[in-house]
Amino acid sequence: MSRSTFAAKSYRTRGIVLRTHKLGEADRIITLLSPELGVVRAVAKGVRRTSSKLGATLEPFMEVDAQIVAGRSLHTIIQAQLRHPYGQALVADYSAYTAGAAMLETAERLTDADAESIAPQYRLLHGALATLARGGHESGTVLDSYLLRALATAGWAPSFAHCVRCGAMGPHQAINIPLGGVVCHDCRPAGSMSPSPATVSLLAALLEGDWAVIDAADGATRAQGAAVVANYLQWHLERAVKSLKLVERQ
Structure with a gap:
């Protein structure tokens, strides 16, 4: 984020809550992904009190409109309105919840490392969370499709049709x-x-979002595909996404 962004004392942004951390007895540090500003970390004061109106709004997976006061180190969220309550549906479904958690962790990693792709990464995450919340597709395949497309958006698009060395058209077996x-x-x-x-x-x-083919895949094929996606993700991020270990596969 540039210095000019925070020239004003306060600013508004919409964002998806990526994670939260406890601070003191009643506060939380909220990590948001904003389509304009990227990853924003700000304190939400008093949200852990039962009387707080912001507590249920500033939870992971929620898309919010936030009013934020700029600070030297941490900013402060003074107001937040709910735009899309994706978290309400995801916390009720463990497989969707764990898939969503891996999406949030990946989005934070990718947008922290690549400022140029913030807006498209935001749209991609927004759409993936909406798909998870609606149901209708196996959550693991929604996650794998998101991961491949997020990597492609970051500039690491894999090829599953042409040989990556000589360009020969497939199908290829390796x-x-x-x-x-x-x-x-x-x-x-x-x-x-x-x-x-x-x-x-x-x-x-998965890369193209062809759900007719994806939904028709059997469990063994999905499991093998998920292993390839996880390896490809770890190779480019240079470390594992911890949330992937918790993802429940069907």
Whole structure:
């Protein structure tokens, strides 16, 4: 965030609550993702008191309109209005909740590292949380689709159709994570993965958002695809997303 953004004493922004931390006896530090400002960290005073009107609003997954007073180190949220209560639906479904938690953690990592993709990353996260909250698709596949598309938005788009070395059109039977996608027989380096053809097709569908193909995939194919996505995510973030370990798969 630039210095000019906070030239005024206070400002308004909409944002998705990524996480919260306790501060003192009654306060919380709220981490928001704003489509204009990126990751914003601000104190919400008194929200842990039962009388607070902001307590239920400033929870993870919620999209809010926030009035914030700028500070030298931490900012302060003085008002927040709920825009979309995604958290209400997600906390009632453990598999959706854990998938959503992995989305929030990934979004924070990607937007902290790449300021140029903040707005599209925000839209992508917003849409993914809305899809999770509505239900209708298996939560693990919604997560995997989000992760691949978020990485593509950050500039790390994988290829599941053309060989990433020579450009030969597939289908190809091997995936190399460091190279960024499928490789043909002639270009395949040591250490490449050998997923099933159905898994490669599923990965392409996850990246494109082709839900007819995604929803038709069986459990074994989804599990193999999820492993590829997790490895690809960890390779580019250079460390694991802790929330992925908690994701409940069907």
